[in-house]
Amino acid sequence: MAAGKRLLLGDDQPSIGEALIKAMDMSPADVVFEVRESDIRGRGGAGFPTGIKWNLAGAASGDHKMVICNADEGEPGTFKDRVLIEKMAWKLLEGMTIAGYAIGSSHGIIYLRAEYPYLVPILEKARQDLISQGLLGDDIQGRGFSFNIEIRSGAGAYVCGEETSLIESLEGKRGEPRNKPPFPVNSGYLARPTVVNNVETFAAVPHILLGGAEWYQGLGRDDCSGTKLFSISGDVENPGVYELPMGAALRELLELSGAKDIAAVQVGGASGSTVTPDELDKPMSFSALPPGGSVVVFNSSRDMLDVLENFMEFFVHESCGQCTPCREGNRRLLDIIRSIRAGEIASRDDLKPFFLLADVMKAGSKCGLGQTSPNCFVDIITKFIAFPGDKEGA
Amino acid sequence: MSRTPEEIVRASLEKHGSGREAVMEILTDVNRELGCIPEEAIIATASAVGVSNAEIYSVVSFYSFFSIKPRGRHIVRLCSTISCVMSGSAEVLEAVRDDLGIREGETTSDGRITLETTSCIGLCDQAPAMLVNDEPHTRLTPETARAIIAGLE
Ligand SMILES: Cc1cc2nc3c(=O)[nH]c(=O)nc-3n(C[C@H](O)[C@H](O)[C@H](O)COP(=O)(O)O)c2cc1C
Ligand code: SF4
Numbered sequence: 001m002a003a004g005k006r007l008l009l010g011d012d013q014p015s016i017g018e019a020l021i022k023a024m025d026m027s028p029a030d031v032v033f034e035v036r037e038s039d040i041r042g043r044g045g046a047g048f049p050t051g052i053k054w055n056l057a058g059a060a061s062g063d064h065k066m067v068i069c070n071a072d073e074g075e076p077g078t079f080k081d082r083v084l085i086e087k088m089a090w091k092l093l094e095g096m097t098i099a100g101y102a103i104g105s106s107h108g109i110i111y112l113r114a115e116y117p118y119l120v121p122i123l124e125k126a127r128q129d130l131i132s133q134g135l136l137g138d139d140i141q142g143r144g145f146s147f148n149i150e151i152r153s154g155a156g157a158y159v160c161g162e163e164t165s166l167i168e169s170l171e172g173k174r175g176e177p178r179n180k181p182p183f184p185v186n187s188g189y190l191a192r193p194t195v196v197n198n199v200e201t202f203a204a205v206p207h208i209l210l211g212g213a214e215w216y217q218g219l220g221r222d223d224c225s226g227t228k229l230f231s232i233s234g235d236v237e238n239p240g241v242y243e244l245p246m247g248a249a250l251r252e253l254l255e256l257s258g259a260k261d262i263a264a265v266q267v268g269g270a271s272g273s274t275v276t277p278d279e280l281d282k283p284m285s286f287s288a289l290p291p292g293g294s295v296v297v298f299n300s301s302r303d304m305l306d307v308l309e310n311f312m313e314f315f316v317h318e319s320c321g322q323c324t325p326c327r328e329g330n331r332r333l334l335d336i337i338r339s340i341r342a343g344e345i346a347s348r349d350d351l352k353p354f355f356l357l358a359d360v361m362k363a364g365s366k367c368g369l370g371q372t373s374p375n376c377f378v379d380i381i382t383k384f385i386a387f388p389g390d391k392e393g394a
Numbered sequence: 395m396s397r398t399p400e401e402i403v404r405a406s407l408e409k410h411g412s413g414r415e416a417v418m419e420i421l422t423d424v425n426r427e428l429g430c431i432p433e434e435a436i437i438a439t440a441s442a443v444g445v446s447n448a449e450i451y452s453v454v455s456f457y458s459f460f461s462i463k464p465r466g467r468h469i470v471r472l473c474s475t476i477s478c479v480m481s482g483s484a485e486v487l488e489a490v491r492d493d494l495g496i497r498e499g500e501t502t503s504d505g506r507i508t509l510e511t512t513s514c515i516g517l518c519d520q521a522p523a524m525l526v527n528d529e530p531h532t533r534l535t536p537e538t539a540r541a542i543i544a545g546l547e
Contacts, residue, residue: 076475079516114459115471115515117528153422155457158513172417172443174456190415233477233518240519270476296477296518310476314513320456 005219006243007207007227008200009087016090017135019206023098024143031102032058035205037213039225044070044161044198045268045292046368053195056185058103060193065105067096068170068189068196071112071119072154072161075269076314077294080229081199083241085119088203089126093149095202097136098209099195100147108149109189111166114156123151158318162367163196164188165320176322177367200229200293221247224285232257234266235299244284251280253295261299264384268292270311271372274304274379304384308376309337315373326370329361333377340385347389351381399435402427403442412442417453421460429465429508458512466501466508468546471525472539474511477518482535486522487511489536490543507546 023031036051057065069092073081085092096108112119127149130136138146157175159165164178167189188194204226208216217225224247233239237258244253254262265275267289275282275289284291298307312334321327336354339345358374365371397405406423410416417439424435431454440450454460472478472487487498494502494509501508517523520532524539531542 073516074514076514077477077518078514079518082516113516114457115512115525118530152418154459155418155422155425156459156512157457169418170415172414172453174453231518233521234480239477239521266476298480302480306479307476310474310479314475318513 005227005245007219008084008091008203008229009241009243013088013091014206014210016130017094017133019209020094020097020101020135021141023101023209024141024145028058028102028104031098031209034213035102035208038208038216039213039220040201040204040208040216041225041286042198043200043204043228043293045075045290047286047290050197050201053185053197054099054102056183057105057193057195060186062186062191062193064107064190064192065103066189066192066194067099067103067105067108068163068166068194069096069108069110069199069202070161070163070166070196071110071116071199072158072166073113073116073199073293074158074161074318075271075292075294076311077231077233077266077269077296078292079231079233080241080293082116082119083231084199084203084229085116085122089119089123090130091203091206092199093123093126093130093136095205096149097130097140097147098205099197099202101145103193103195105195106146106148108147109170110149110151111160111170112151112153113160114154117153120151120153127151157320158314159320159367159369162369165367166196167194174320176320177369179366219245221245221283222285223247223287224283228284228291229293230284230291230295231293232259232295232297234297235259235261235302236297247283247285249281249283250275250289250295253284254280254297257297259297261301262297263300263302264298264304264307264380266294266296266298266307266376269294270314270376271368273375274383276383304380305337305341308380309334309341311376312337312373315369319369319373323364323366323370325361325364326366326373329357329365329370330373332357333374337377340381340387343388345387347387348381349389397427399424399428399432400438403435403438407442412444414443414445417443417450421450421454425460429467429469430461430463432462432464464501464505466506468506468527469508469510469525470543471510471512471515472498473513473515473517473521473523475514475518477514478522481521483522485536486524486534486539490539493540493543507543 041047160175165175410419
């Protein structure tokens with residue numbers, strides 16, 4: 001099978017610092033332009049165009065602009081950022097440094113989840129190596145551009161992956177998402193203009209600079225740009241991280257990883273979508289099946305109600321509790337899942353109020369957690385659960 | 395002699411400054427050294443940063459790695475999210491509970507081990523997995539998990 005070109009984790013890597021030096025030969029505006037033309041969209045899940053974000057932060061008024069790397073990777077089933085840091089930490093740091101040059105920032109922070117303490121020495125070593133090679137720190141390569149990176153740890157909260165919650169946490173507060181606007185590009189960490197990007201997004205930047213926007217763009221399928229890392233686990237022979245063209249069909253990934261007897265696939269983590277074997281030809285793209293970083297496979301021996309209950313327990317635990325639809329809604333959904341398990345629900349029609357609740361949560365929650373947590377309820381109940389009172393063929 | 399909570403906070407302030415944005419670093423230092431964040435540390439942090447004790451308490455209570463309650467010398471965090479469950483984390487949990495005679499959230503009476511379950515720890519490709527303090531342990535079976543835990547001082 002033609003899996004396409006592997007960039008992020010391929011064997012053929014550029015030499016360290018090459019992309020940064022190329023960037024510094026360009027004007028900051030040209031660097032932003034190149035990233036924008038590449039059409040890369042954020043790899044952390046939401047898929048906001050990175051070049052537009054950098055452009056906004058670059059143009060924002062305010063001193064001490066910030067570049068923040070979101071290494072909070074908490075979406076169930078996601079581990080691509082861990083592997084990227086284990087194998088290519090330097091590339092993430094170089095991508096952040098290029099972002100700093102592009103938006104006019106001299107200060108970066110990596111927010112690393114508390115569950116990855118063993119990555120701290122790896123990041124620290126990469127940082128020291130770059131400093132000793134004059135590729136990070138003061139007056140990089142004698143060009144008058146300085147950039148420093150701090151490594152900070154979270155303390156175990158999934159919601160801190162949400163960028164404004166992450167910023168609150170860095171400011172020493174509870175990780176409760178902020179109202180937007182203002183957006184971080186205008187007022188982020190300590191009210192400074194701030195770019196927040198995912199680990200994988202930053203790691204792609206050196207490749208974009210070296211290969212050019214058009215080349216990078218062409219690596220994706222259809223209207224998608226670049227390559228993408230997928231973490232796959234569950235009922236597959238070879239769980240791990242795979243790099244495929246953005247927009248590749250789900251089926252390709254399943255074949256590569258040796259998935260068999262597929263009954264259901266969770267794409268995009270607990271907050272993503274649950275698909276049936278009829279949907280495997282869909283492309284993993286922002287418009288069809290937004291992939292985030294996570295794909296979990298379930299074979300026919302799995303009870304999807306168990307899966308749903310596990311996801312909903314996760315959301316009940318991880319909701320920050322700030323807004324009612326999410327705090328109360330996830331609990332109500334968990335309660336009803338347990339009633340279904342106890343055989344207390346005769347037919348799908350009895351669940352109408354809960355589908356309405358799901359709509360309210362999607363529309364009325366403040367951040368992506370509460371807006372997406374009902375997805376698994378709707379998908380799994382609609383597609384996978386049979387009720388005693390269901391009509392034949394319904 | 396181990397350091398008092400106040401001494402840890404003071405040393406941390408020197409490293410990280412006394413701005414509000416140093417709070418997570420200070421609390422992490424205390425939590426790491428003492429296994430929990432005692433009231434004395436909350437008070438010392440609040441007065442150094444210039445906010446109320448309640449404000450710092452609310453930060454501590456938000457994050458699952460921080461604890462007000464004293465914990466054991468070792469903290470075992472077993473993943474309870476889907477890929478680990480599908481690979482048998484429930485059996486591993488049961489084995490560990492039986493061996494230690496405690497349930498999740500509890501500490502052994504000799505203060506040796508606190509057992510917790512945790513949301514996804516990003517080791518789904520090597521499930522089931524747990525963290526013992528800062529160390530990941532993967533592809534667990536009830537037997538290997540028991541052996542790892544028996545080896546903790
Ligand atoms: C509940 C929640 C959790 C999130 N977790 C992460 C995460 O772990 N890592 C990440 O990069 N983005 C996460 N995001 C998305 C971030 O808010 C943000 O969009 C992203 O960091 C921007 O970077 P990108 O454009 O490079 O993807 C999360 C969003 C929500 C709502
Ligand atoms: S949607 Fe949930 S996690 Fe997000 S702010 Fe509201 S309560 Fe907090």
